[in-house]
Amino acid sequence: xxxxxxxxxxxxxxxxxxxxxxxxxxxxxxxxxxxxxxxxxxxxxxxxxxxxxxxxxxxxxxxxxxxxxxxxxxxxxxxxxxxxxxxxxxxxxxxxxxxxxxxxxxxxxxxxxxxxxxxxxxxxxxxxxxxxxxxxxxxxxxxxxxxxxxxxxxxxxxxxxxxxxxxxxxxxxxxxxxxxxxxxxxxxxxxxxxxxxxxxxxxxxxxxxxxxxxxxxxxxxxxxxxxxxxxxxxxxxxxxxxx
Amino acid sequence: xxxxxxxxxxxxxxxxxxxxxxxxxxxxxxxxxxxxxxxxxxxxxxxxxxxxxxxxxxxxxxxxxxxxxxxxxxxxxxxxxxxxxxxxxxxxxxxxxxxxxxxxxxxxxxxxxxxxxxxxxxxxxxxxxxxxxxxxxxxxxxxxxxxxxxxxxxxxxxxxxxxxxxxxxxxxxxxxxxxxxxxxxxx
Numbered sequence: 001x002x003x004x005x006x007x008x009x010x011x012x013x014x015x016x017x018x019x020x021x022x023x024x025x026x027x028x029x030x031x032x033x034x035x036x037x038x039x040x041x042x043x044x045x046x047x048x049x050x051x052x053x054x055x056x057x058x059x060x061x062x063x064x065x066x067x068x069x070x071x072x073x074x075x076x077x078x079x080x081x082x083x084x085x086x087x088x089x090x091x092x093x094x095x096x097x098x099x100x101x102x103x104x105x106x107x108x109x110x111x112x113x114x115x116x117x118x119x120x121x122x123x124x125x126x127x128x129x130x131x132x133x134x135x136x137x138x139x140x141x142x143x144x145x146x147x148x149x150x151x152x153x154x155x156x157x158x159x160x161x162x163x164x165x166x167x168x169x170x171x172x173x174x175x176x177x178x179x180x181x182x183x184x185x186x187x188x189x190x191x192x193x194x195x196x197x198x199x200x201x202x203x204x205x206x207x208x209x210x211x212x213x214x215x216x217x218x219x220x221x222x223x224x225x226x227x228x229x230x231x232x233x234x235x236x237x238x239x240x241x242x243x
Numbered sequence: 244x245x246x247x248x249x250x251x252x253x254x255x256x257x258x259x260x261x262x263x264x265x266x267x268x269x270x271x272x273x274x275x276x277x278x279x280x281x282x283x284x285x286x287x288x289x290x291x292x293x294x295x296x297x298x299x300x301x302x303x304x305x306x307x308x309x310x311x312x313x314x315x316x317x318x319x320x321x322x323x324x325x326x327x328x329x330x331x332x333x334x335x336x337x338x339x340x341x342x343x344x345x346x347x348x349x350x351x352x353x354x355x356x357x358x359x360x361x362x363x364x365x366x367x368x369x370x371x372x373x374x375x376x377x378x379x380x381x382x383x384x385x386x387x388x389x390x391x392x393x394x395x396x397x398x399x400x401x402x403x404x405x406x407x408x409x410x411x412x413x414x415x416x417x418x419x420x421x422x423x424x425x426x427x428x429x430x
Contacts, residue, residue: 011410012403013381013388042382045413048363049383051283053276054293061271061300068301122264 006031014038059128066120067157108186108203111162112212113196116179123170124177126154138167142184144207147234150227153180173220180224182232184209193218206232263307271300274320277383281321284379285328287368295331299324321384322394325376366416374409377402 001009001024009021016022016035025031106114116124132149138156139146142165155170159181166183188205195201200218204211204225211228213221275296282292282299302323303310310319367375380391388406392399 008407011407013406041410041414044363045367045378046382048360048367049280049284049379051280051364053279054289057279057293057296058271058275060293061275061297062268064297065267065271065301065304069304122268125268 010038014042056128109194123155127172146231148231178215181212186210298327366413377405378409
């Protein structure tokens with residue numbers, strides 16, 4: 001390789017992976033100088049091109065994907081609704097003919113755990129806090145006006161849970177995320193702890209709905225329950241002994 | 244491998260979605276920053292670049308089954324992004340702003356580098372897209388001329404010529420009277 005070939009190669013790809021080019025570089029002081037200038041230029045070029053990446057870009061993309069996936073599932077459900085309806089009718093008829101049994105309806109705990117372990121499972125990985133306004137808006141859409149807004153929420157979405165309407169949130173809790181769902185039109189009578197599919201859970205009646213907590217362990221349940229009772233009912237009622 | 248090849252067939256069962264989700268999340272976390280920079284140098288606008296990256300990943304999610312090897316992910320995503328950028332202008336005429344007229348963000352680590360980056364960025368922005376794009380793929384993406392040629396559907400010789408000329412033009416722009424560029428030895 002001569003100097004001219006080397007300089008052309010240097011201008012088109014300064015990484016010099018070609019063996020003949022490396023051998024020429026070792027033997028030619030002029031091209032060694034040219035290579036040093038080219039590498040300095042490349043370094044400046046790479047630094048200049050590395051514009052600042054917006055904070056939270058990856059989290060926003062993942063949230064958009066989760067939301068889009070959910071909408072797609074709803075659209076698909078509508079599109080094939082008549083098939084589902086026909087299939088359901090056939091199934092109901094078959095079941096009715098063969099056996100006269102009624103299946104017990106799924107409990108709220110079953111529905112919540114199935115929802116958390118479904119497509120929204122990735123929401124548990126989110127860490128960046130969502131805006132307080134998003135949380136307030138989600139609750140307001142469900143007819144609940146928060147007295148205060150907890151800050152440590154990394155995911156919020158208005159999700160249907162079976163026939164119920166809910167606000168689905170995730171609190172990262174230092175790497176042990178807790179799924180928090182406020183089911184607005186479900187009335188529980190008393191606090192109930194449950195265990196499903198390896199998850200600990202708790203149902204807590206608050207105001208006119210039920211707060212459902214689910215996580216790998218129940219270590220943070222008391223604190224999270226307290227936080228959301230304050231947020232939904234206000235601290236005054238807690239102090240007055242509404243629990 | 245095309246991004247549209249498998250858009251029509253989407254495994255929508257909960258189990259399938261759950262299996263694909265970690266792979267997708269890893270892709271987003273690994274490549275979103277680099278893809279944003281590529282998008283930024285394609286369109287020259289921060290908000291539009293973010294939209295492009297988001298659209299790219301949403302399209303990638305729908306076609307994730309087409310990605311057979313994770314090592315090919317970067318080139319695959321770059322191709323989707325470039326097509327998405329082209330589609331953007333096919334769908335509707337965008338308000339066009341010459342990239343050279345835009346204010347470029349400066350994330351230089353210290354004041355001593357601020358001027359240097361600003362001068363060089365302005366010069367990069369002045370390059371024609373046909374020179375800027377392969378240069379960005381090479382410098383930021385780390386692609387070889389052969390890989391760039393495949394992505395841009397050009398011959399390898401054409402890519403080598405374009406990146407060579409891109410550097411020559413940059414040096415000429417920096418030589419063109421900017422003392423700061425001389426000061427920092429970039430010209």
